[in-house]
Structure formats: C-alpha cells, structure tokens
Amino acid sequence: MGALYKQNDCEEHKKMIAFLDHLGKNTRTSFTKLGRGTFFLLQTLSGILSVLIRPRLLFNQMYSVGVLSFLIITISGLFVGMVLGLQGYYILSDFGAEETLGVMVAASLVRELGPVVAALLFAGRAGSALTAEIGLMKATEQLSGMEMMAVDPIKRIITPRFLAGLLSMPLLAGLFSAIGIIGGQMVGAGLLGVDEGAYWSQMQANLDFQDDIINGVIKSIVFGFVASWIALFEGYDAIPTSEGVSRATTRTVVNSAFSILGLDFILTALMFGDN
Amino acid sequence: MDNSVLPQNSLISVKNLSFSRGNKKIFDDISLEFERGKITAIMGPSGTGKTTLLKLIGGQLFPEQGTISVDGNNVHRLRRSELYNLRKRMGMLFQSGALLTGMSVFDNVAFPLREHTHLPESMIRTLVLMKLQAVGLRGARDLMPNELSGGMARRIALARAIALDPMMIMYDEPFTGQDPISKGALVQLIKSLNNILKLTSIIVSHDVLETAAIADYIYVISEGKVVGQGRPEDIEQSESDWVQQFMTGAADGPVHFHYPAKDYVDDLLSTGKRYG
Amino acid sequence: MQHTSTQDTLVGLFVASGIVGLFFLAMQVSNLGSFTAHDSYTITARFENSGGLKVKSPVSSAGVKIGRVSAISFDTKTYQSVVQLNIDSQYNTLPEDTTASVFTAGLLGEQYVSLEAGGSDELLQDGGQIEITQSAIILEKAIGQFLFKSASEKK
Numbered sequence: 001m002g003a004l005y006k007q008n009d010c011e012e013h014k015k016m017i018a019f020l021d022h023l024g025k026n027t028r029t030s031f032t033k034l035g036r037g038t039f040f041l042l043q044t045l046s047g048i049l050s051v052l053i054r055p056r057l058l059f060n061q062m063y064s065v066g067v068l069s070f071l072i073i074t075i076s077g078l079f080v081g082m083v084l085g086l087q088g089y090y091i092l093s094d095f096g097a098e099e100t101l102g103v104m105v106a107a108s109l110v111r112e113l114g115p116v117v118a119a120l121l122f123a124g125r126a127g128s129a130l131t132a133e134i135g136l137m138k139a140t141e142q143l144s145g146m147e148m149m150a151v152d153p154i155k156r157i158i159t160p161r162f163l164a165g166l167l168s169m170p171l172l173a174g175l176f177s178a179i180g181i182i183g184g185q186m187v188g189a190g191l192l193g194v195d196e197g198a199y200w201s202q203m204q205a206n207l208d209f210q211d212d213i214i215n216g217v218i219k220s221i222v223f224g225f226v227a228s229w230i231a232l233f234e235g236y237d238a239i240p241t242s243e244g245v246s247r248a249t250t251r252t253v254v255n256s257a258f259s260i261l262g263l264d265f266i267l268t269a270l271m272f273g274d275n
Numbered sequence: 276m277d278n279s280v281l282p283q284n285s286l287i288s289v290k291n292l293s294f295s296r297g298n299k300k301i302f303d304d305i306s307l308e309f310e311r312g313k314i315t316a317i318m319g320p321s322g323t324g325k326t327t328l329l330k331l332i333g334g335q336l337f338p339e340q341g342t343i344s345v346d347g348n349n350v351h352r353l354r355r356s357e358l359y360n361l362r363k364r365m366g367m368l369f370q371s372g373a374l375l376t377g378m379s380v381f382d383n384v385a386f387p388l389r390e391h392t393h394l395p396e397s398m399i400r401t402l403v404l405m406k407l408q409a410v411g412l413r414g415a416r417d418l419m420p421n422e423l424s425g426g427m428a429r430r431i432a433l434a435r436a437i438a439l440d441p442m443m444i445m446y447d448e449p450f451t452g453q454d455p456i457s458k459g460a461l462v463q464l465i466k467s468l469n470n471i472l473k474l475t476s477i478i479v480s481h482d483v484l485e486t487a488a489i490a491d492y493i494y495v496i497s498e499g500k501v502v503g504q505g506r507p508e509d510i511e512q513s514e515s516d517w518v519q520q521f522m523t524g525a526a527d528g529p530v531h532f533h534y535p536a537k538d539y540v541d542d543l544l545s546t547g548k549r550y551g
Numbered sequence: 552m553q554h555t556s557t558q559d560t561l562v563g564l565f566v567a568s569g570i571v572g573l574f575f576l577a578m579q580v581s582n583l584g585s586f587t588a589h590d591s592y593t594i595t596a597r598f599e600n601s602g603g604l605k606v607k608s609p610v611s612s613a614g615v616k617i618g619r620v621s622a623i624s625f626d627t628k629t630y631q632s633v634v635q636l637n638i639d640s641q642y643n644t645l646p647e648d649t650t651a652s653v654f655t656a657g658l659l660g661e662q663y664v665s666l667e668a669g670g671s672d673e674l675l676q677d678g679g680q681i682e683i684t685q686s687a688i689i690l691e692k693a694i695g696q697f698l699f700k701s702a703s704e705k706k
Contacts, residue, residue, distance in 0.1 A: 059559070066562065137375075141371050142376070149386070150360070150362040170573070174569055181580060204580065205616075208581060212581055
C-alpha cells in the first residue's frame, strides 16, 4: 500500500515539475517575443525619416490600409449608431429623458465605441491583411531577397505600413463616430420622434471638445499604433510556411483585440477618471 | 584583413566555418575557396545547409566560428552600411525567385536601380530592357509575378540580380522543380552570363547533371564536412563510395535507404508499445 | 502602377472624409462651436453654497443660455464659493444689481446659474461682481426645514 502511495506521489511530482517547466518555458518565450517585438518597433520607428523623404510609399499604403477599410467602417458605424438610438430611446423614455438621447449616443460613440469598434474592425480587416502580406513576403523570401539587394525591408516595407495605420486610425474612428451620430439621429429623431433640436443642442451642451473629442482621437491614435505594430510584427515574426502565416493572422486578430480592450480600460481610467 | 593568406585568385574564401542550428551541427570546421570568374558548385543532399551557406556569405546569418571574406572584406566584421554596400555588388538568386508580388516584372527589375541610383527614368527603362533582353524575357515586362511560370520567375529574378552589375551571383537551387527545357535555358544562361559579365558564380544544387555540366569546380558537402572536391571530371572519378552514390543517385549505399530502426522481423512480431 | 491616379483619388477622398468626420465631431457634436464663435467677458458671483455647480455648467438669463461657468473656487476668508462666469459679449447690458441663483434643470437635471436683471442704470463690466446671490437649494436641507417647521406649527 505504502509503496503504491509513494509511486503516486512520485507521479504527481513529475507532473507538477513538467507543468512548472512548461509554464516557465512559455513565460520565457513570451518575454523573448515581447523583446523581439520591442526591438522590431524601434527599428520601424527609426525608418520614419526615410519614409517622409519618399511620401509615395506612405501614400500607396494609405490606400490599402485606409481606403479598403472605409466601407466596413462607415456601414458598421451607421448600424451601431442606429442601434444606440433605438436602445437609448427605450431606456431614456422610461425616465422621460428622451431629449438626452443625443448626449447618450454621441458620448458613447465619441468616447468609447468609435475608437474601440473602429480599431477592432481595423484589426480584423487591415491588420489581418497586413500580417498575411508580410508573412507571405517572408515565406516567399521576398524580405530576405530585399536584404540581399541591400534594401532594408523594415524601412522599405514595414515603416510605411505602420505610419499608414497610425494615420488612418483616427480618421476611421472619426468617420465611424460621425456616421453613428447621424444614424442615431435618423432613428431617434426620424423614426421615434425625439425632438431634433434637443438631440443636437443637448449633445453640444454636454460634450466637451477637449474632454470628449480630443480624448477619443488620442485613444484611436494609440489603438492604431498598437494594432499596426501587432499586425506587422506577427507577420514579420511568422514561421515562413503557409501554416505559420495563417496562425500569425489569427494571433494578430486575437492579440489586437485584447490589447485594444485592455488599453481602452487604462486610457478611460486616465482620461475620464476625475469626472 | 590579412590579404596575403588568401590565394591570389580567390574572391570569396570561407575559413574554418562552423555553424549549427539548435543541436544540429550544419557546418563543422569547413574551408572553401571560390575563384574569381569561375563557376563553383556546392553539392550535397537536401538538408545539408547549402542555402545556409549562401546566407552566411551574404551576411544574413552569423557563423559560430571561422571567417568568411568576400573581396578582402570579412563579411561579419563590416559595419551595417559597409555590409549593405558590399551586398550591392553581390547578386543572389533565391530558389523561389523572391520577386516582389506587388509590382510588375519591369518594376521588379527596376527595383534595385530605383533604390540605389538616382538615374533618370528613361535610363532606368533602357537598363531594365537590356537586362530583360539578356534573359530573353523583354516581352514579359508588363506581367505580374503571379502570371509567370517558375522558370520565367527565376529568369526575371536573374535579370534583377544582375541589374546593378554585381561582381558575383549566388544561385540557390536554380534547377529544382524545373522542366527540362527551363533547366536547359537556365544552364545556358548561367554559363553565358558568367562568361560575358565576368562574374564569379556560386551554385548550390543537388542536380548533378546540370551542375556538373557548367561548374568549373565542385565541393561535395555532407553532414557538415567537405567529402569531395575537384573539377567535375575528378569528382566523377572519385574513389569515395559516398560521392559515387551521390553522383549516380543509387538508392542504397553509404547513405542507407532505411531510416535507422530495430530489426524488421522483431518489430513486426513484438506487441508494440503505446506512446503518450 | 498604372492605377496610381485612381488610387490617389481614393486616398484623397478617404483622407478628406475622415477630416470632415472629425470636423463634424468638433463643431457639431461638441461645445467647441458655441465656445469659440464669440468673445466673452468675465464676472464673479459669490455664493454661500454653489451646490452641484461645475465648470462649464451653463449660465442663462430668462431661460436663454448666455454663457458658461469658467471657474469655481473656495474663498478661505469668507468661506464662500467664488464662481466665475464667462458671459458672451453680445449680452453686455446686464445691470449692476443683477441677481445670480443656482437652479436645477428638472428634478434630476444638472445645475445652472440663472441671472435675473435688476433695475439699475449702471452696467456690469468685465471683472465685475454680482452682489446679490441665492445659493443652491440643497434638497436634504429643504426637506429638513420643512419637517422642522411643520413640527413646530403643530405645537
């Protein structure tokens, strides 16, 4: 009996050690990856000057990053605004406060939903495409080939895409919010009979340029920075096979979503905490 | 650099190179010389790190031990800008061609010129057409890389590799996966480019026939060591069983057909052990 | 590369619409439009209690919005609340004996400053002070007073 227990004990120990070993290795690889990612980011940032000298590179990327996300952002913005108008009306009318519908729709869009949802859509649409593009370039030796042609692939390929993401994000988030507010007005004032004047005037009276609009724009710039960084790094760091690239694409979407939502909490606490 | 030790005519010399990936030793203290203006081939079975060697010469990987010098420069001691300047004089043909998928054939060949020179567009056009003519694909200038066959993509990549008139070209498995006609075309092209442009060529390959036809000197590498070297005729006459097996492509020999395993009959009769 | 000009147009459209969106947010949605459009002048009012008044709370007269609260501070000598009011300069004809009160819009609404013009010929200048003020009504206090009063009446 005793011997059996001992053996069981031993097995447990082994499992425990294996588990800890696994955990330790995993933690270590995550830190290594974070380190690589930071180094990659610094390299990317160091290429900004060379991109500014050749704005054409940036311009081409604004097309694939910004313009191609335009449709999904505007349509989603419209629907989100319309839903907010509808839901907000039902709740506010219980308190006889339909007049403040504009405030509710605009504040939730400008402060939260605009930057966050636009960034999530951006990560899904443009981010995954960036990862796949860069990963494929790596898998087909294009990045390596560029290096052998004495062209730095980070400066030539990565930095323009990073800047394009950084610049597009606030524009996309602004569009999302603006169209959402109009969508909310269409439902609230157009369908449900909230006074249109009250919708706008309450909004203007309660939303502050500095506190709401500028903070929203800052949020979206931060999200654009992080989403572009993750997308490009996952592509650059992908295992250069088709399976590796498809895994990297998935990681881009998942990691971007986590980072955006986590950062949103921190930024919200910092920006709106003292109100 | 200590130039006096180098043989006078050698453009690239690899000395006592060791490199490993994980626990696997890919190169174990090997030394190679590549003569100026000649075609030198590195041959060996798949997975012997032939591509790795090219990346080491190009400065993309760092050796654990040993030195590689190209035209008198120790590749791994150069500063980044110096390395980039050296690379402008090195051409490399990747196995896949590595054409940039986002741009046309013309723009691909023009890419190194546009990145590294400030030539006017009209002159770039002339140069690109000349390079494309040299590989026989001037008519394909408006195609996109995904519209090219494998052989064409490699020839375009070759045109791009010679765009900056390099002193040397490294070919990574140029014949793999090509149909006989493309193979023939590439063999011709490599030979004639080497003669006309006075290039130094390094071919990494396991296609015995094609490589032996054009190489001036061959190194045969296996398990991190040089197992045979010499002119193609010498290699074919080699006394080493291993080299003979490789050159004739026999299924069994010093390299066994079977992966090491325990006795076949024993294995079949045993009840088997469950894993995991 | 042959699609460059259409591509340029689309990028241009994208950037322009993004900027229009942000501009719309700034001018139409937030208070920026109503803030910067006019010059304003500042007057102060001292309250015994300014209640839930906040910076940027509206200032209105006869129900029309004429300005905003720009600062609220506590005077350590008089123990009063000093409220600075930013009044739109087109409403520069407030008499010197104007009264300021802190009211609440609706039962649960936000608090605002209401100015009620007096009869004096002298006008309030920039930096002037409103002498007559009525503090915010604190609900708990009011209810307490009411109960106290009715209790004492019963006796």
